[in-house]
Amino acid sequence: MRRKKLLLAAAPLAALLPLVLTSVTQTAPAEATTSSCSPVPVSAPPGAQIESVEAVRKPGGTVTFPQTPFSAPAPITDVPAYCEITVTLTHGKAGDHVKVAVALPQTGWTGRLQAVGGSAYTAGDFGAPLVQAVKDGYSGVTTDAGVPLTFLDTSWALTAEGELNKPLVKNFSTRSVHEAAVVGKDVTQRFYQRDVTYSYWNGCSTGGRQGYSEAQRYPGDFDGVLANAPAVHWAEFAVATLWPRVVMNQDKTFPSDCVFTAFRQAAIKACDGRDGVTNGIVDRPDECSYDPRSLIGTKVACEGKEFTVTAADAEVVRKIWAGPTDEHGRRLWPGLPKGADFSQLASPTGFPVAVGWVQSFVKKQPGFDTSKLTYRQFADVFRQSVREFDDVIGTSDPDLSDFRRAGGKLISFVGSDDQLIPPGGTLQYRREVEREMGGPQRVNDFYRLFFAPGVAHCSGGAGAAPTNALGALVDWVEHGKAPATLPAANRDQTLARDLCPYPQVSRYRSHGDPALATSYRCASH
Numbered sequence: 001m002r003r004k005k006l007l008l009a010a011a012p013l014a015a016l017l018p019l020v021l022t023s024v025t026q027t028a029p030a031e032a033t034t035s036s037c038s039p040v041p042v043s044a045p046p047g048a049q050i051e052s053v054e055a056v057r058k059p060g061g062t063v064t065f066p067q068t069p070f071s072a073p074a075p076i077t078d079v080p081a082y083c084e085i086t087v088t089l090t091h092g093k094a095g096d097h098v099k100v101a102v103a104l105p106q107t108g109w110t111g112r113l114q115a116v117g118g119s120a121y122t123a124g125d126f127g128a129p130l131v132q133a134v135k136d137g138y139s140g141v142t143t144d145a146g147v148p149l150t151f152l153d154t155s156w157a158l159t160a161e162g163e164l165n166k167p168l169v170k171n172f173s174t175r176s177v178h179e180a181a182v183v184g185k186d187v188t189q190r191f192y193q194r195d196v197t198y199s200y201w202n203g204c205s206t207g208g209r210q211g212y213s214e215a216q217r218y219p220g221d222f223d224g225v226l227a228n229a230p231a232v233h234w235a236e237f238a239v240a241t242l243w244p245r246v247v248m249n250q251d252k253t254f255p256s257d258c259v260f261t262a263f264r265q266a267a268i269k270a271c272d273g274r275d276g277v278t279n280g281i282v283d284r285p286d287e288c289s290y291d292p293r294s295l296i297g298t299k300v301a302c303e304g305k306e307f308t309v310t311a312a313d314a315e316v317v318r319k320i321w322a323g324p325t326d327e328h329g330r331r332l333w334p335g336l337p338k339g340a341d342f343s344q345l346a347s348p349t350g351f352p353v354a355v356g357w358v359q360s361f362v363k364k365q366p367g368f369d370t371s372k373l374t375y376r377q378f379a380d381v382f383r384q385s386v387r388e389f390d391d392v393i394g395t396s397d398p399d400l401s402d403f404r405r406a407g408g409k410l411i412s413f414v415g416s417d418d419q420l421i422p423p424g425g426t427l428q429y430r431r432e433v434e435r436e437m438g439g440p441q442r443v444n445d446f447y448r449l450f451f452a453p454g455v456a457h458c459s460g461g462a463g464a465a466p467t468n469a470l471g472a473l474v475d476w477v478e479h480g481k482a483p484a485t486l487p488a489a490n491r492d493q494t495l496a497r498d499l500c501p502y503p504q505v506s507r508y509r510s511h512g513d514p515a516l517a518t519s520y521r522c523a524s525h
């Protein structure tokens with residue numbers, strides 16, 4: 001075991017700086033400054049042991065990031081110098097090595113902590129989100145859960161003997177984000193010699209699921225949880241998103257990308273005006289009754305070829321939009337929303353998150369050929385996934401009463417055109433919480449869900465996505481100011497909208513520029 005010599009962070013609070021965090025409307029706690037960057041003593045969370053603690057001084061300034069499969073983070077400028085303390089944990093016989101990184105600004109710490117989540121099969125993000133947290137005056141925290149930072153690799157889920165690697169699965173599912181919260185607070189306190197004033201979770205996709213996991217299982221970890229496009233009901237979602245390929249393979253019909261796009265555009269065109277404004281966005285795809293059979297016989301020009309839409313194409317699209325069903329035709333899970341891009345879930349090899357889930361976790365055969373799954377076998381896999389993994393990674397417990405009692409606040413937004421995680425899963429979870437906890441008004445006292453028309457997975461698309469949801473969460477937690485709406489904009493700032501808390505929707509006022517937020521109001525339905 002390697003363990004570096006530990007040194008106490010000797011520098012006391014050196015200066016109080018004026019508030020620079022412009023995204024929060026009211027005064028934050030006084031800021032802290034320290035010039036030291038050395039390993040600190042760390043208390044191991046229960047059941048874990050500390051393997052090492054390392055400290056690296058980071059110069060800040062303009063920070064750039066390598067390309068990832070999911071995003072190309074823009075450089076972040078004017079980052080203060082910071083100290084990154086990396087704690088490696090293990091869990092007895094598990095023999096795992098879990099890294100927790102804590103990034104501590106050497107000037108301008110506001111007393112807040114922000115833990116950032118991961119994507120797909122990566123548990124955390126040691127890049128842009130951590131640096132952004134530092135720039136915004138937080139101590140930033142993230143963890144790798146002891147699994148590779150490779151997004152789609154699931155080989156870690158199985159041992160050399162081909163059995164489920166339960167400690168790693170537990171790390172990835174629930175344990176590591178909790179331990180990162182505990183270690184992050186401990187390291188921050190020791191570094192600045194001052195307690196964390198407020199702690200926040202910030203994640204999308206897998207990071208969204210992790211935020212809900214914290215609210216469900218460790219309600220005292222965070223004062224505020226921002227958990228967007230969350231992969232809740234993971235055991236269902238991670239099989240359901242294989243459905244488009246199962247349909248194509250079983251029906252032996254493989255519409256080209258252009259044909260899929262033609263269906264998507266036809267649905268948007270048919271249902272666009274239903275929300276009161278023709279703007280290329282369908283506010284409620286679930287209420288869009290566009291029938292894909294109406295495109296049969298249409299010619300679609302594409303990359304120098306011409307396709308004629310067939311009845312079989314329309315049937316594939318109908319099944320993808322309707323969502324997976326069991327062998328008796330009963331609906332298993334929501335489908336791809338009308339208006340969302342098909343190309344990920346209907347890709348030639350299938351959605352990789354779903355393929356990896358079925359191969360490594362459910363079937364426990366890395367070479368399992370998902371392209372051969374019959375409808376009946378698909379339903380069996382779906383049921384097995386729920387049976388075996390709902391308690392492990394389902395993140396589907398609707399009882400948030402401990403989180404509410406602890407004073408926690410939870411904000412989520414989901415895009416109506418989410419092309420990776422059908423938003424119906426989050427809406428179902430929200431309805432389950434409402435049933436469990438006294439209806440939408442009582443739930444809105446601590447948990448607000450915002451539906452973003454025209455927005456794709458986590459960001460992008462034709463619609464307006466929240467511009468400062470974290471700032472809204474901070475205002476709610478620290479000043480009791482519940483967000484009546486979330487201001488949102490598209491990427492090029494040509495479209496603005498104030499998103500409304502579910503079950504309200506933003507509704508066009510019938511007059512005014514549809515690109516302006518003031519042209520909409522929140523309506524009950």
Ligand SMILES: [Ca+2]
Nearest residue numbers: 272277279281
């Ligand atoms: Ca519209």
